[in-house]
Amino acid sequence: MSALSATIQEMFNEPGCAKNANKSDAERKKGCTKQLQPGGAAGGCAFDGAKIALQPFTDVAHLVHGPIACEGNSWDNRGAASSGASIWRTGFTTDMNETDIVFGGEKRLYKAIKEIINKYNPSAIFVYQTCVPAMIGDDINAVCKAASQKLGKPVIPVNSPGFVGPKNLGNKLAGEALLEHVIGTQEPDYTTPYDINLIGEYNLSGELWQVKPLLDELGIRILSCISGDGKYREVASSHRARVAMMVCSKAMINVARKMEERYGIPFFEGSFYGIQDSSDSLREIARLLVERGAPSELIERTEAVIAREEARALAAIERYKPRFAGKRALLITGGVKSWSVVAALQEAGLELVGTSVKKSTKQDKERIKELMGQDAHMIEDMTPREIYKMLKDAKADIMLSGGKSQFVALKAAMPWLDINQERCHAYMGYIGMVKLVEEIDKALFNPIWEQLRRPVPWEEVAKNRQTKGMARMDAQAAEVAADPETSRRAKKVCFCKEVDLGTIEDAIRSHGLTSVEAVRQHTNAFGGCCKRRIEDILATMPVSSPPAMLQAAE
């Protein structure tokens, strides 16, 4: 574990991270991760982060060493897409039981690796460490080393048990595993001056394929994508790329920086979300490639493609502008992507009423201010309750967020669009932005919203009935106040035959009745359900004169 904590400490010293560079030594030592709040935390663990980062490698078997929870509860839950192999979607786990906890799980792990190679023969096996085997001291590095040697297949330990930190740390630990055991271990069949690496791109919903045709058109080859639709051999030989693009996220900054350090591959941080960003990224790739020796005509060709694509996309979005006039959007997402999406939404004519900046850096915030103006509503941390209130008060017309907060919007009968990793639509590049705008349009103008927000008619009817009833009672009360005796006597005793108190009292008094039976004979009262009430009246009435006398008098 000491090796692992050293790796983690090293990560906190990451010089490539702008946030880190601004910290004091003492602050840096504490690490970048906020202490997790028990009972108030949300989000994945380091193991989750490592698996997210590496699982898109399609021809690799991903073996999770741990009890059933880690893989059994989570496998096949990512929307990454593969152009070929499907072994990455197969769930492999050692499913440790009580005996393994007592005697150690190393033997089971070794056997599991052997079984996978015999049955599935993948290009490589990535072995993920989890909390329980880490606690009992299973040494996965040693098992993987022995297995690699004996079985002649790359077996890569990914040392990232869940309890060392959050998802983001896991992304970086996954990167360390690649740097230590994979990158630079093989050579590509051939190289070109147009070879690039994409780092931190996961090909969710196949969105990389929205951009790849443009790169293909320009003759730019993705030597390795870490890790979307990636193959083991590609990442193993990725050290021969000319340029790297760190896609959209700082999650794997350690990989980008160390590859620059070790192999001299310059990198830049870019994004393919939004029209402007896509253009900027293409330009930067071309510029860096030319700098590293590619023919300079690449730049002209790139500009031509950019001009064509921008014109096409803007024309497609233009149609939506009148429809979006006056519509307001609320953007709640993992911060880093905020500004690129903000720009795209503004291009489509949406007004942004707020954007989250929880995970954004200072520069990100500056860019948001640039785009949205000085009084941009930047949301540091908003509880679901606050979001719900904001939507319920109709301060926004649509919310764009990750899957976890979707129900806050939907249950407020408010349009919502998924823009995080679980989504089923691809929003990358120029085509992707048009797609995003289309989806927003579909969500905003779906006829369900009007129906769902309408008051329920039968609740109105019920309310009216209640109001009428109340009015009647009020009227009766007023009558009682005016003439207590009349209204007292008007009270219904028998509801079936509509006989009132006065009639019954008169009958009892005039005929000297003493039984319910007698009352029934002299009045219309039925004496069924009202039997008890008539008995009560008989009990309270003074027996004025003996009935025999009256009868005789008659």
Place this chain on the structure above:
Amino acid sequence: MAIVTTPKKACAVNPLKMSQPIGGAFAFMGLRGAMPLLHGSQGCTSFGLTLFVRHFKEAVPLQTTAMSEVATVLGGYENVEKAILNIYNRAKPEIIGICSTGVTETNGDDVDGYIKLIREQHPQLAKFPLVFVSTPDFKDAFQDGWGKTVACMVEVLVEAPAVGAERDPARVNVLPGCHLTPGDLDELRTILEDFGLKPSFLPDLAGSLDGHIPDEFTPTTIGGIGVDEVAGMGRSSWTIAIGAQMRRAAEAMQAKSGVPFRLFERLCGLIPNDEFIAFLSDISGRPVPAKYRRQRGQLSDAMLDAHFHVGGRKLAIGAEPDLLFDLSSMLHEMGAQVTAAVTTTPSPVLERIGTKEVLIGDLEDLEELARTRNCDLLITHSHGRQAAARLKIPFYRAGFPMFDRIGAGHQLSVGYRGTRDVIFNIANLVIADREENHQPTPDSWRTSRRPLKPGRRSFIDATEGSIA
């Protein structure tokens, strides 16, 4: 009579099983104003949460004690205390349900002891409902976590009635297994109420995860059975337990409050529902409403219409024991052959499944058996989708999780009506499969033995031909 076997492999491939703690947390989701809390690292919660959200398409309350590596070494008291206080202050729940995980069971946290200490330290929590269940990940499965948790709820929350206290003859406790959906619970509620009975469901997922739209936003469960109603369950006249997993909870109820119970291991199928309806008629003293006579007729007719399609089918089924027993028995009674059966954890019902062998295994085992035994109908949860695509046989999704279709919370299988729906759905899959993939061609019945050509590996061709 089936023999239950466990394969001797080191690596589970395409797991069928899910872990015990999230089964426990799931049970807590059927209580009103509840916040389930997993005592473990935050990933334990996050994975479970994602799974529930994908299945129900609903907001799901689930919290974590966020154990770090250091906390794991030092013991989790502080994390449990902080988590309870944070949830108590922020979410204002009516109850917090705590399940342990592999991490905190391995380091041996004494959560029951912690809770005692926390109640002493914080007087506002002295009487606050806290239920703890021990659910290590490395033992048992989802269904066991649910069963244990409901038994714990009974032990902690149900009040023993005063000596000589009168029982409410109309009141009935229902302890549903985790294989029933919110839709199933609503169906059972209607049936019981039609007999003039007043059911209390523990847990009541129909109140919390049925997809209704609450008036206000709440961070806890938006419905379910209230703690006060659970306390009064000891005054009921009967307990109905559904699924063998609920025996433990039903026995706990009887031990604590003397309420007798009747266990219904199955509620899908004609005969099990006849028994169920007869029992309700018996305890309520009311004749069976005309509605159920009609529904029984409809189910009988559905069986007549569907047996042409379901009869003789070779079924491969993977599910947790109670669901496996229920569905496979129903289809067995429709003439299907249970050809491959895989489950997650031991249970007394397994040996009564109408097949030779039940495997405690994974979806790789199920796929392999289905392939070698030429099964032509697959039933399991959504994780079976990859196997179904490879096997190219009709696939009926049943159980948890069902994340690649919508309406999982309302898939009905109990009662005459629920059984009728399941039969129709499965028969329609079979019909669609025949129309799409098995239309006869001029060569369908030609003997497929190809002429032996020199130079080809004719031996293998011939062998394959004769098998097919």
